[in-house]
Structures are given as structure tokens and as C-alpha cells.
Amino acid sequence: MIRVLLVDDSEVTLMVLQSIIEKEPDISVIGRAKNGREAIALASRWAPDIITMDINMPDLDGFVTTRKIMENTPTPIIIVSGIDNLEEIRASFRAVEAGALGVFRKPPGYDDPEFRSASFELISAIRTFSEVKVIRRRSSRNNGNLNEPEKITVPFRISQDIxxxxxxxxxxxxxxxxxxxxxxxxxxxxPMVLVQHMSPGFIEGLGLWLKESTGFQTKIAEEGETIVPGVLYIAPDGKHTGITSDLSIEFSNAEPEHNLRPSVSYLFRSAAKNLGSKSLGVLLTGMGSDGAEELLQIRQKGGCTIIQDRESSFVYGMPGAADARHAGMFSLPPKQIAEFLYSLSLRSL
Incomplete structure (x- = not known):
């Protein structure tokens, strides 16, 4: 039985969430909290398997509450947020930065046509994320540069024409x-193109959060645009996103792959087909196997391939599936991936 703690300052929302969950034979609600302080106390007292967390709450908001729980009683947390308020979405990603595992839309009213899909998405997330082993997050006051990974340089056998x-x-x-x-x-x-599995309605917020927290230029990809250096292009909701031989974005409404659209598989396959040895694929943490076979295609066409290493991955599903296929030429944590990409970019000038 998966034991869930619900956190939201709205009694109506709590009732809706509980009614959705109580229909599932393998999930139970063990408690409800209407503010952050209640949530922190109940998380410590009852040790739930997973917490659904609201963002906008009085006293302690979802970001601060998530940070405190992850510092003291690490628990899988998913943010359940509205998608109509961009500020709320941005705050949701700050909670992800504090240790929440994902951001999902609040199910709308029972009569809304999106109620069923949003409810299914929430239940799937609870089942999936309750199994993730989270670790204690140190307070920012105590963070240090412990266990810094070694510097990495790009082997000269890698194509200089990425x-x-x-x-x-x-x-x-x-x-x-x-x-x-x-x-x-x-x-x-x-230029970089990203497919990130994300609940509908949050991609724009993801782009803003990444830009604000890193200073790197990001934008939602548009069909037909030519990508330029130094920008991260993010695939939009509901569209398979690929890359053409002349470095233009192309969309497709083809059937979902791995039950996903956009899928990583579509992006990587387009790169293998259209750019071959001039492409570099990076497969990061995630459930399932989306992109694993197509990362191998990039490698077979002479391109460069990287998977996130097991130790730094939240979930080693996607990179693990690629590793099993010998698709990754390098297995690295995110910081070393950045150093690798930067070194390579200097050689490609």
C-alpha cells in the first residue's frame, strides 16, 4: 500500500485529490495538511511514502516546505500545481530545485473534460515516484564543494564537426x-535541443526557470526556425520535435512513442538520420527506455553519445537502457557533461 500525505490550503482541492486516490486499491491517504508547518510535522510523524505538495499556501509556501522536509525527513515529493498562473509554475520549479521530484497539474473539476487525464497522470506519478529513493538535502548554509568530480577533456577521436x-x-x-x-x-x-518529459502546461515555466536560475538562453522551439549557438531549444507540449540537416526545427503529430509526445526517440532518430556524425546525444535520468535505442543509432552513425551516470541519476531507467545497448560512449555526472560539451564546443569553432 502506498501511503500518501496531501498538502494543500484548499479544502476543496484536498477533497478532490482524496476522492481520486481512494478509488485506487493500492494507494491510501494517511493524512492531510493545510499549510507548510502541518506538512512538516506530519511528514516527520507518519513517514509517508510520498507527499503531494501545493505551492501557494499561507505562512510556509510549497517551496520552503519542500526544502525543510528534504533537509530533515527526506520524502518523495511531487508538486501539484495550477497551470493558469505563470508565477505559480515558476515557484513550482523552485521547489524542484529544493528536491521535489516533479511538477504535475491539479485535476480540474469533475465536469471538466481534462479531469480524467489529469487524474490518471496524478495516480501514475504517485505510483512511480513513491519508489524513488531520495536523499537528504543539505542546507545551503552547509553546502560545500565536496567530492568534486575530476576534470574531463574531450578525446581527440571525437568528431570536430559536431x-x-x-x-x-x-x-x-x-x-x-x-x-x-x-x-x-x-x-x-x-545549439542544444531538449526533450523533457513534462506534465502538460509546464514547459514554458521550465524554460523561464532554467533561464533565470542559470543565465543560459532558453526558448520554446518553433517549427521551421533555424537553431543558433548558445541557446537551449525546448520541445513544446504535444509535438514530436526533430532536427533537419540544415539545423531547422521540425514538428510531427505522429503517434506517441513510449506513450510520449514529444519523445526523446523521435528527436534522436531525426539527428541520426539527418546529421549523423555531426550530432551529439545526451540521455539523462528518467524512467523507462525512451531514446535508448535511438542514442545507439547516433553512435552507429559516427556521432558522439553521453549517458548520465548511475550515481547522479534520480532514476537510472533511460540511461541504464542505453547502457545495456552499449549506446553511450561516455557515462558522466551533469557537471562533467557540461565540461565535456564546453570543451567540444571550443574544438568545433
């Missing part, structure tokens, strides 16, 4: 992408 970096990520991806961008120097000279 023209684009393709990144795929799922569970834990926002944090990994953030760390990569934070360690990227301003003169990084390659």
Missing part, C-alpha cells in the same frame, strides 16, 4: 539540465 547537442530527460531531468547549464561558460558555441 553541430548540435540533443538532450533527452525525464524524472529528475530539470535538476540535471539546470546543473549542466549552470556549469556552461557564456561563450558556449553549440
Amino acid at each position: 553541430r548540435v547537442v540533443l538532450i533527452g530527460a525525464s524524472t529528475g531531468g530539470p535538476q540535471a539540465v539546470q546543473e549542466i547549464l549552470q556549469n556552461m561558460k557564456p561563450d558556449f558555441s553549440l
Whole structure:
């Protein structure tokens, strides 16, 4: 039985969430909190398997509450947020930075056509994320540069004509992408395209959060635009996103792959087909196997491939599936991925 603590200052929302969960035979609600202080106390007292966390609450908001729980009683937390308020979405990603595992939309009213899909998404997230082993987050006052990874340089056998970096990520991806961008120097000279598995309605907020927290230029990809160096292009909701031989973005409404659209598989396959040895694929933390086979295609076409290492991955599903296929030429934590990409960009000038 998965034991859930619900946190929201709205009694109506708590009732809706509880009614959704109580229909599932393997999930139970063990408590409800209407503010951050209650949530911290109940998390310590009852040790739930997972917490659903609101963002806008009196006294302690969801960001501060998440940070305090992760510092004291580490527990899987998913943010359940509205998608109509951009400020709330941005705050949700700050909670991800503090240790929350993902951001999901609040189910709307029972009569809303999106109620069923949002409810299914929430239940799937509870089942998935309750199994993630989280670690204690040190207070920022105590953070130090412990266990710094060794510096890495790019082997000269790697093509000097890499023209684009393709990144795929799922569970834990926002944090990994953030760390990569934070360690990227301003003169990084390659364009990047990202497919991040994300609940509908949050992609714009993800882009803003990454830009504000790292200083790196980000934008939501647009069909037909030519990508330029030093920008991270993020695939929009509901569109498979690929790259053409002339470095333009192309969209597709083809059937979902791995039950996902956009899928990492589509992006990587387009790069292997259209750019071959001129592409570099990076597969980050995440559930499932999206992108694993297609990362191998990039390698087979002479491109460069990187997977996130097991130790730094929230979930080693996607990179692990690629590793099992021998698709990754290098297995690195995010900071070393950034150093690798930057070194490569200097050689590609």
C-alpha cells in the first residue's frame, strides 16, 4: 500500500485529490495538511511514502516546505500545481530545485473534460515516484564543494564537426539540465535541443526557470526556425520535435512513442538520420527506455553519445537502457557533461 500525505490550503482541492486516490486499491491517504508547518510535522510523524505538495499556501509556501522536509525527513515529493498562473509554475520549479521530484497539474473539476487525464497522470506519478529513493538535502548554509568530480577533456577521436547537442530527460531531468547549464561558460558555441518529459502546461515555466536560475538562453522551439549557438531549444507540449540537416526545427503529430509526445526517440532518430556524425546525444535520468535505442543509432552513425551516470541519476531507467545497448560512449555526472560539451564546443569553432 502506498501511503500518501496531501498538502494543500484548499479544502476543496484536498477533497478532490482524496476522492481520486481512494478509488485506487493500492494507494491510501494517511493524512492531510493545510499549510507548510502541518506538512512538516506530519511528514516527520507518519513517514509517508510520498507527499503531494501545493505551492501557494499561507505562512510556509510549497517551496520552503519542500526544502525543510528534504533537509530533515527526506520524502518523495511531487508538486501539484495550477497551470493558469505563470508565477505559480515558476515557484513550482523552485521547489524542484529544493528536491521535489516533479511538477504535475491539479485535476480540474469533475465536469471538466481534462479531469480524467489529469487524474490518471496524478495516480501514475504517485505510483512511480513513491519508489524513488531520495536523499537528504543539505542546507545551503552547509553546502560545500565536496567530492568534486575530476576534470574531463574531450578525446581527440571525437568528431570536430559536431553541430548540435540533443538532450533527452525525464524524472529528475530539470535538476540535471539546470546543473549542466549552470556549469556552461557564456561563450558556449553549440545549439542544444531538449526533450523533457513534462506534465502538460509546464514547459514554458521550465524554460523561464532554467533561464533565470542559470543565465543560459532558453526558448520554446518553433517549427521551421533555424537553431543558433548558445541557446537551449525546448520541445513544446504535444509535438514530436526533430532536427533537419540544415539545423531547422521540425514538428510531427505522429503517434506517441513510449506513450510520449514529444519523445526523446523521435528527436534522436531525426539527428541520426539527418546529421549523423555531426550530432551529439545526451540521455539523462528518467524512467523507462525512451531514446535508448535511438542514442545507439547516433553512435552507429559516427556521432558522439553521453549517458548520465548511475550515481547522479534520480532514476537510472533511460540511461541504464542505453547502457545495456552499449549506446553511450561516455557515462558522466551533469557537471562533467557540461565540461565535456564546453570543451567540444571550443574544438568545433
